[in-house]
Amino acid sequence: MTQPPQPPPNEPPQGGFGAPQDPPPGGFGAPTPPPADPFGKPPAGPPATPPQSGYGTPPPAGPPQQQPGYGYPQTPPPGQPPQQPGYGFPQGQPQQPGYGFPPGQPQQQPGYGYPQQGQPPQGYGYPTAPMQQPGQPPQNGNGPKKFSTQAQIIVAAVVAVVLIVGGGVWYASSGGDGDDKKDEASTSAGADGENKGGDGKDLGGGSGKEKVPANTRSMVAFQLPQPKVTDVTTVDGSWLTDKAYVKTGVNEIIGYDPAKGTKLWSIPLPGQLCAASRHMSKDFKTAVAFEGAKRTAAKKYQSCDHVGALDLSTGKLMWSKSVTAATGGDEPVRFAEITLSGTTVAAAGTDGGAAFDLNTGAERWKPKVSTDRCYDSGYGGGDALAVVRKCGAYDDPQLTIQALNPTSGAPLSSYKMPPGVEYASIVSTKPLVVAADVGDTAGDGSGISDFFSIDAATGKLLARIPADGEKYAASCRSTEVESCQQVAVGNNRIYVPTEEHDGSNDSAGDTNEIVSFDLATGKQTGDRADAGDDYTLFPVRMDGGNIIAYKEPPYDKGGQVVSIDGSTFKQTVLMENPSDETIRDAETSFSPEYAEYRYSGGRLFISETMISKSGESSLDDKEYLVVAFGAN
Template sequence: MTQPPQPPPNEPPQGGFGAPQDPPPGGFGAPTPPPADPFGKPPATAPTPPPGGYGTPPPAGRPAQQPGYGYPQTPPQGQPPQPGYGLPQGQPQQPGYGYPPQGQQPQQGYGYPQQGQPPQQGYGYPTTPMQQPYQPPDGNGPKRFSTQAQIIVAAAVAVVLIVGAGVWYASSGDDGDKKKNEASTSAGTDGESKGGDGEGLGGSGSGSGSGKEKVPSNTKGTVAFQLPQPKVTAVTTVDGSWLTDKAYVKTGVNEIIGYDPAKGTKLWSIALPGQLCAASRHMTKDFKTAVAFEEGKRTATKKYQACNHVGALDLNTGKIMWSKSVTAATSGDAPVRFNEVTLSGTTVAAAGTEGGAAFDLNTGAERWKPKVSTDGCYDTGYGGGEALAVVRKCGKYDDPQLTIQALNPITGAPLSSYKMPPGVDYASIVSTKPLVVAADVGDTAGDGSGISDFFSIDAATGKLLVRIPAEAEKYAAKCRSTEVESCQQLAVGNNRIYLPTEEHEGGGEYGDTNEIVSFDLTTGKQTGDRADAGDRYTMFPLRMDGGNIIAYKKPPYDKGGQVVSIDGSTFKQTVLLENPSDESVRDAETSFSADYAEFRYSGGRLYISEKMISKPRESSLNDKEYLVVAFGAN
């Protein structure tokens, strides 16, 4: 698999899978007001779901999983970073899910006899005669089936076993892992109890009927607009996209641009002193957000600048409200560098390997900055949205101790603390309310996803509610190892975490599929929730819509993608948008990789955009490369 664009060796790592998130009602990128009570406790009890669930390894013979997005890569010495998978670079487009290789005929289904060959024994077909012949109840001795009857019965048995195996693969749990999947209730905490959302993954809605997304009168979509990639000479971050009530907003080169949401015409542009390097996934109710950007524009002699400025943006008016840098006692006069930035209420929090700082959203006044620590501890990153939490790292580089703290967003004072178990080098905050953390404990995931377990934590006390194993061969969500708030393809709501399963063989002759399932955040057990993507489609959550889940379905080679709403109570799916199946439109839609793209959906419109772009390869000069493609319901 082609690897994503890598930052130059003298730049801090951008982070990759191995460490956008839920908007409030009103759409992906829509705001939520600052909560009166920043943290809430999960329900004391939760219904025990029926046993079973998705979970077996892929069938023998299938290729091994490739490293996920962000898996650490090192370019060969003397070579520039290579563009990432999902950035159209002129290479021949790979066929969609379930499409046979070019020049080959579609393969027959599993167990189908090959041309010119006799039927092969199917899965589960008896390979040795039964030791005891069938004895009828009348006692008259064994009766032999005719040859034709034997063939019919054998074929029926093989079909039943194949279908049964497929159903078990998609819906059953692994009894061998039953002990591992049981809820862990060990506290493991060193803390004491102390007194507007964009793409946030968390949501406090519950049950059905609480979503705000309505079904358009016609769900058949058309292309709203397509924006070409700006020309760059090096790997450039264009992370950040938001939806307001008047504009679709997207990061460009040294600017942030507001577009007409239906036409794609430019409404306004915010010029930045340097290239954007981090963007908050959250907004306030009046469409204010935060970004981090480089100290100056890149030049031929200085191709890379330090990411050391934080600013607040008013996306309603298209203005930058303020921007500033901070210094720390440990860094002298040099401004602190940041890797990420988030927003909770009126607190802008930015962090990196030199520690974290916070500012007042409206005035830019400092609320806290990196402090001298005798024990070598520092804030590596924050999770925002409905509340504020931090991943704090202490100890040696090769033997760190991570602590998850719920913070007072005004003062930065810890409200509670939970010590992560040994063997955790990086942790990601999936949601702040409820407080959910992902980590790859002991690097056991093995697939570069950054997730081996989820930790559901009581933010009020710092006690671990449950630890949920998420085997890499079963589940497909991803988190970047070096960025605290970067998890995607999952959602949190209804006191549950919703995960996509890994792709597996579908019921058709060819083509993969998958499901979305959920775990209870109090018991840690898999619930009975299950939404099937359908034959040749694969799906993953985008965000919560009240108590419902908004999900995107990646299409097969001859269809357009879909956006669906999954009822949080019944798990019934409702199609909100179906993109065109024309070849040129499909090519544009599928040129984006789900691992490297931002998806925003609201009010019948879907926007897919790149998060990182690079200089085109010579072989791709004649191919169209898109920064954004947008679809709208008729």
């Protein structure tokens, strides 16, 4: 198994799973008081937080209980005592069901030697893949995966004995009094006219803009080969405008004709790109961070100390600049992340941060120095702006989530994360949802053991949603604040895929589902979208009240894009890609955790976020930067 090249000791890696060291920098304090609150009114009546029980205490012995089907709420049979909660979860709460069993059916325990979740990837934020022998059929029925540094590690771990005592425990968090009260919480309307009702009855399904093409069977629009590089290189960032598909390259940003893949324009950069905003303004402007000079043989790594704004309509670099840290000194700030909210560009790194006006580049604010060794770890953008602020000792940090006024940087609210959280990721800013691996308990390298739903106006915790790593498949790169994949937030719900599991008796392949949880209560809603035999699916983004999802194909079919109605959870196929082996190999060569999926108007673009020098193991495989599909 070929490991990816490692970064030199003088250059910290950009993101990636795991917990690389980030030395504690100087701190910053609260900026100026905020103007008007852009977040809107909070849900009323936040629930209280029950204390969590400790890990390692097995439940008492008792008669076996029946488990309801995966993805449905559980109700104990009449006359029977409630089941004990799962390992490491609070007592007195209802359990969730196990995989694939209908209500009232007994659940069998997995046999000795069943594979468990993959271990955290190794190296420079990069996974590797298992070697596949020539002539062997693909494993798990999900198509051949290229053996390269872009594929995810899959480790089959042997389990000695697994005592199944139920699934996760979903609960509304309280202030710590340990009661089991149900809290009533109102909901507020979100962006794009979404109906955010909390009862699951009227969620605005069908309000999406994506329409079913006249012909859902697609063809390859174009394929772009990976540029030649000598080391691990970030190519994060891809955007769709009304006229172009835009993708980062090495020392440049390129706009392509979305139908043909021909180059429309190129924005040269003085150095290599190191971070790109996921968000884009309505007039197709965005922001990136990049190195101030090109790499040379004498200096292989430059400092990522420049921020710039791009006009993706005209293919122009509007402005670029570097800034010094708020702590003083002449050294420019090194940036690791960048985002966009409205007309505010916010960039952060371990030695400082800054915010700029998107259109002019004027500096808006910097996090101020504080005495408690605090700094802004990174920002989440989009409809609002939020920050993960890290304080305290390196080996015992305290993380705080703050909603910010984008114009001034002033905190609007603060929520302290529980002890044992070293890294946190912002999944959504409106509503405010955070993911974290509390106490490193996820165990699967996903960076997620729990989701936290927070009232952005008051800083109150609405719900804490445990996301058992053995059951759910979303992922966040723990050292990047805005990096979560395979998860979507809308309709006052969070939509997550389940882990792969056995399909029907007629199928030899695996399958999974998308399920949802109510952000006001933390409870599972009962929504369930099945991938179908041999397919696995995950959310890509919201489309009004609907969910756009991608279905990874089996070894003999092409992938699909589907729209899931937010009210009925009915699936509608928007695109089905060719089953030709060569095309399918190209489509499945991307690892979802390290790829960008962009779908709009009957076109799908899959692209890499990081590339490296080709290794001997992949000399016979074509490596793509982008694979694009369009309607026939």
